[in-house]
Amino acid sequence: ICSAVSVATRRQHVATQMSAQEEKTKIPVSSHNEWDLLEEVIVGRAENACVPEFTTEVKANTYEKYWPFYQKYGGKPFPKKHIQKAVEEVEEMCSILQQEGVVVRRPDVVEWEKAFETPDFKSRGMYAAMPRDILIVIGNEIIEAPMAWRSRFFEYRAYRSLIKEYFTEGAKWTAAPKPLMSDELYDMNYPMHSVQDRHELAKKGQFVTTEFEPCFDAADFIRAGRDIFVQRSQVTNLMGIKWMERHLGPEYNLHQLTFKDPNPMHIDATFNIIGPGLVVANPDRPCNEMHLFKKAGWTVVEAPTPTRSDDLPLWMSSKWLSMNVLMLDEERVMCDKNEIPTMKMFEELGITTIPVDIQHANSLGGAFHCWTTDVRRRGELKSYF
Template sequence: MGKLETLEYPRDAAFDAAAVVNSHNEWDPLEETIVGRIDDAVVPEWHVTLESTMPESAWAFFRRHGGERFPQDMLDRAREELDGFVALLERAGVTVRRPDAADQAVPFATPHFRARGSLYSAMPRDAFLVVGDEIIEAPMAWRSRYFEAHPFRPLLKDYFRRGARWTAAPKPELCDAAYNAEFRHPTSMDDMVYAVSEFEPLFDAADFARCGRDIFAQRSNVTNALGIAWLQRHLGEGYRVHTLAVNDTHPMHIDATFTPLAPGKVLINPERIDALPAMFDGWEKLIAPKPALELGGFSMCSDWIVANTFMLDEKRVFVEASEEGLLRAFERWGFEPIPHSLINFNRFGGGFHCCTLDVRRRGGLESYFD
């Protein structure tokens, strides 16, 4: 299993002075990360963006409790797991920062909709994309997440004052035209219909995976083609944004489907990825074993959430402690898995990668496909 002692890597004085925010991929040695908070989470109100993404077993819960606080015992168990993860990161020498506490139950309104409350500040990976020295706020599609960036704003302002770049994508209207009124649950990819329309750029940052100059995206029920195009145009010619073909009739977030782990190694979900582009021909495709986990009951994600891992560096990876098959697979693949359980946290829709935002990794911008 992976060891948590702080490892020393070559240091460069110029790098240290400049790299307040510096993260180009999913695997360079981690130095600083933001970890979210699950406190005071509120059940999102029923909407087509939930219907298109949430397990059907949870629909009755959302319909009945939308706008109410989640049960305190659920929050307490999830918070304990998350705090344990923070302790592991800090033991490994990683600087961990957290968003401010927030009252998510405050109602709000825009010219286009009203909401009984927000959701949470648990998943910074959904709301922000770090590309080099820039933090980009995502134009998220769930109405309940309209102000999700605000508890993180003190951190963003601090990074900006110390030299990082800070950008917000165009704030979406999220009027009715932003959603597909004709949405029906697709039974196969042949009749795939997304919950979001092409009315305005929309994306969750967790629908992108970074490999230096190449960034991989999926269209989903929260990310449209216009949102992917906005990111490519914003980043400019120095980056290439590729849209992957994903076999998923309820897509939301790519990080339990396709995860670059190290140069030349990528973890794929065999139920969702049939083939990768030819540019990956020289890469080792690591097939995630079928999850042993069965969340059952209320959950905001599928059991494949256990494929949502997080790299401490090119070798050490945080993995769900109860997933023996995945732990052993990582060992066979030459990695050092660090087991920790987030099962109760998983029920809120995220895993190790979702609840983190790697603000600073030791490494520079490279191309892995030239």
């Protein structure tokens, strides 16, 4: 998939559809929203994925039923057979993307189990499965997020070969200030068991991460041209949001949204913008600012209840991965083959479904949106809100 020859061939295929002038000015990184025609995408890797050590921030973001699993496997590889299946599923997903005319790029294979130490903490790595968490493209710029989990401190290394290539070809490359991740970044007394306590704290904007320094996961942002929406979550703090707002400057409007969600982490299984003025919203996590979207004339569609069984574990997410879809353009969506009501919802919206099965890959915490970062979508910067 990653060979220079096949990438070049596919790029050439895309390029032949462009005018000579467009080709002359083409920049390797360019994406303004979640739905323009997808030309190039990074798809994550399950290879060598390790269970994060069971630290405070991991405990606050995982379901209690899986805590014994983290206690047993933290710092060790995920079960081998499961990962092998996930690798195969993701290979298949890449082939389908290619058949749909998308150039697919992959991060490097890294030994995540290796121990590391900074002046502030010791850890082992996790994975490069979810590029959406670490990378966000805004216009011609690719931004590396200052993520909050200690096990993800060195995750950027898997993407550096790709990002250097994009930079060489003309992209703007930014790494947001790397957090120290010392103990001050975490509320070590954060309530772990009481959902009611968490609801109360979430209402006050308090989460397991403090305001010691900026941190964010890129997946807490969702783009609609000049308007970008973000949530304060367990991994994205207000300083992180402020950093992004100041970094982007007056060309963009950054809107902070809040949801009735005691455990927010990543906006794309809560409020997924799938078209100009079109959102799929999670009915279990209603948005407190919905009136703004109604006022702007947007259509908000409630996601159907997920149908996934408990046969395979979801170590790092809820079943709402059913709505964590990837738009290939306004009329094509890559979605879960097993989620029939969700597929029906898309068909009713006039969107063609491209059903794919990545159920073992889902166990690592994401579906199609999480497993990808769109590098290039054909389209202009516009206002939709």
